[in-house]
Amino acid sequence: xxxxxxxxxxxxxxxxxxxxxxxxxxxxxxxxxxxxxxxxxxxxxxxxxxxxxxxxxxxxxxxxxxxxxxxxxxxxxxxxxxxxxxxxxxxxxxxxxxxxxxxxxxxxxxxxxxxxxxxxxxxxxxxxxx
Numbered sequence: 001x002x003x004x005x006x007x008x009x010x011x012x013x014x015x016x017x018x019x020x021x022x023x024x025x026x027x028x029x030x031x032x033x034x035x036x037x038x039x040x041x042x043x044x045x046x047x048x049x050x051x052x053x054x055x056x057x058x059x060x061x062x063x064x065x066x067x068x069x070x071x072x073x074x075x076x077x078x079x080x081x082x083x084x085x086x087x088x089x090x091x092x093x094x095x096x097x098x099x100x101x102x103x104x105x106x107x108x109x110x111x112x113x114x115x116x117x118x119x120x121x122x123x124x125x126x127x128x129x130x
Contacts, residue, residue, distance in 0.1 A: 014112060017105035019098070024106055025113070032115040039117075049124055053088045061085070 015021040038045050046067040052060050107127050
């Protein structure tokens with residue numbers, strides 16, 4: 001079926017080297033549409049990367065608390081004790097599920113399909129040379 005925005009041959013070429021390409025399409029489409037709603041409605045948003053929970057859980061908690069308007073962040077910071085914070089346990093990031101070639105294909109697909117704001121957010125991650 002012909003895509004409204006991308007020629008069928010380009011989409012098929014992008015997808016040809018990506019396992020479970022439907023799942024990657026759903027992921028990028030969800031983030032694209034969420035971004036469009038946020039922009040259209042003029043909503044505030046905050047980005048938290050998964051790795052940040054393990055690197056600086058209390059910092060993430062403070063940032064989210066501030067974003068949500070949860071009291072005086074400086075007061076919360078005084079009361080917060082690192083040892084009282086739950087330990088973040090990393091889950092599987094699925095890095096070993098894909099070959100290097102598949103990872104490059106996935107990132108090329110994201111680069112082509114992602115809303116510019118989403119693409120800029122994805123720069124946080126180590127993207128292979130495309």
